[in-house]
Amino acid sequence: MMTMTKNVEHALFEITPEIQQLAQLCEDNNAIEKELYTKYEVKRGLRDVNGKGVLAGLTNISDVCAKKIVDGEEVPCAGNLYYRGYNIKELVKGFLEAKHYGFEEISYLLLFGELPTEKQLAAYHETLVERRTLPPNFVRDVIMKAPSRDMMNSLSRSILSLYSYDAKADDTTIPNVLRQCLNLISQFPMLMVYGYHAYNYRLGEDLFIYAPSPELSTAENILMMLREDRKYTKLEAKILDMALVLHMDHGGGNNSTFTTHVVTSSGTDTYSTIVAAMASLKGPKHGGANIKVTQMFEDMKQKLTDWKDEDAVRQYLCDLLDKKAFDQKGLIYGMGHAIYSVSDPRADIFKKFVKQLAKEKGFEEEYALYEMVEHMAPDVIGEKRRIYKGVNANVDFYSGLVYSMLDLPPSLYTPIFAAARIVGWSAHRLEELKNVDKIIRPAYKPLAPHRDYIKMDDR
Known part of the structure; x- marks a missing residue:
């Protein structure tokens, strides 16, 4: 069996200029105008603008409730x-x-x-x-x-x-x-x-x-x-x-x-x-989010000289949304959920025991910082972004802190x-x-025009 040469290793694990050039070609030919999603009523993420999912099946296993009917209309409520x-x-x-x-x-x-x-x-x-x-x-x-x-x-x-x-x-x-x-x-x-x-x-x-x-x-x-x-x-x-x-x-x-x-x-x-x-x-948009929350708070604690300074915390959150802090993604990790707009019941349950664990483990200062961010973040997001529903702490917000206090890697x-x-x-x-005895196969609308084949010599 041949061993890899250094040149082969380089090609396998490095982004070469050739790969960079091909990647640009990928980007150029894969871009779709965002307006077309609205024109053709495509539910990006299989959710409408209010975050309501497209009905794709039936289940008896679990139910997520974040709205109730009041006077014939759906209104947000505490999550269940x-x-x-x-x-x-x-x-x-x-x-x-x-x-x-x-x-x-x-x-x-x-x-x-x-x-x-x-x-x-x-x-x-x-x-x-x-x-x-x-x-x-x-x-x-x-x-x-x-x-x-x-x-x-x-x-x-x-x-x-x-x-x-x-x-x-x-x-x-x-x-x-x-x-x-x-x-x-x-x-x-x-x-x-x-x-x-x-x-x-x-x-x-x-x-x-x-x-x-x-x-x-x-x-x-x-x-x-x-x-x-x-x-x-x-x-x-x-x-x-x-x-x-x-x-x-x-x-x-x-x-x-x-x-x-x-x-x-x-x-x-x-x-x-x-x-x-x-x-x-x-x-990181799903189960990996709790790691992002922990990393974000570690970055915050390093950048802030006083964890109790509300103005400094608010500025850091603003910097997060302006893509100036942490990973420059413009997100406050652990805040907001696709379904819940008032409260995430899992976070509510967790929070009752987090404070107790923080006291046992000597994490009172960290817990106080988490609480401050939880209360402050919705207002900061509301000021910076156009949002269609409420923003609240989700289960990932506190689970990362819990795992940290449990000394879990x-x-x-x-x-x-x-x-x-x-x-x-x-x-x-x-x-x-x-x-169900039917393979799941949703539809995608093709946008590329049909073209005639061009011979190699004519390209």
């Missing part, structure tokens, strides 16, 4: 999220009052449609425990080899590799797909944490791989396997568990869940479907989101397989 018809606020209140972890109970609800009895929950927990295992030598042969600096890519490779170990990988009957989904839900924390440790080992750090404990919940196992001393507090585990519950699903139209429906409709296997959903979630922020959302993806995949 429902899992199988149950308000997320009531579900969280229920398992907190019962003093048990919520991931197992609520994942049962999303997958099977009903809240479990005590006996059903115990049996389901045993099912998950039995599946918290990987094929022989999988850690050595797959996870430890060429670990990626990006954990979402590492996870995707691991999941695709599991396909090779499954004798019924392409069987799309409901019982088999459910088996595969339960396996992946159970295995995901191991794939995530082991992938992280494998990459750090390549960087010269100590390697420790802990098997999950059958006595522990999913959230507890994540913290235990991640930390060298295996220690965590009850509050840490409770808040991580809550984060997993709040991120499990969010209607059928969010980008990664819609991807699940689209890819499932093609008839492909479960492993490929979940990896496609993960590729979607990885994006930033490279695992989005994988933890995926460890929760894989439950929703699984439920939606099963729903698509049960109800």
Whole structure:
């Protein structure tokens, strides 16, 4: 096998002048006038100007409500999220009052449609425990080899590799797909944490791989396997568990869940479907947003000499919108949502416990800064931008701070989101397989005029 020369390496990993020239050609010939989207009534992002999504399907799994009918008209209201018809606020209140972890109970609800009895929950927990295992030598042969600096890519490779170990990988009957989904839900924390440790080992750090404990919940196992001393507090585990519950699903139209429906409709296997959903979630406009929030605040804290100076904070937010600060994208990350215009119920629930965790961890000053930005940002955005609906803090705004206080590495922020959302993806995949036997294929209006072929000598 030939080794790559330096020139070949340069061509593979550098943007050469030739690539730059071709890229300009791509840009020139792919530009579409924005006015044409309005002319042909194209809903960019599959949403209208008010953020309302185009109806693409039906679901029983979850519902996102941000409006109510008043005098015959739709008006914005405080947001609500429902899992199988149950308000997320009531579900969280229920398992907190019962003093048990919520991931197992609520994942049962999303997958099977009903809240479990005590006996059903115990049996389901045993099912998950039995599946918290990987094929022989999988850690050595797959996870430890060429670990990626990006954990979402590492996870995707691991999941695709599991396909090779499954004798019924392409069987799309409901019982088999459910088996595969339960396996992946159970295995995901191991794939995530082991992938992280494998990459750090390549960087010269100590390697420790802990098997999950059958006595522990999913959230507890994540913290235990991640930390060298295996220690965590009850509050840490409770808040991580809550984060997993709040991120499990969010209607059928969010980008990664819609991807699940689209890819499932093609008839492909479960492993490929979940990896496609993960590729979607990885994006900074979706699951990667919580990392952006944390990075934005780190930049803000470095730039501000006094975190309590409201004028300085306001100026920084203005600079963000004017593309003068942080990543020059013109965004205040963690503010605004495609659906919610008054409040994000997940953020509201989170916030009640963030302050408690901030006190335990000594993050009171950071929490106060987050609160100031939350209250100030909507006014600043309203002054700078023409907005069609309200702006509020979304779940990513506080989840990044929570993960930071839990001492979770930033490279695992989005994988933890995926460890929760894989439950929703699984439920939606099963729903698509049960109800729809038609490949999803929306229409695009062609704009390029038809042209006659030109022979090479005449070009």
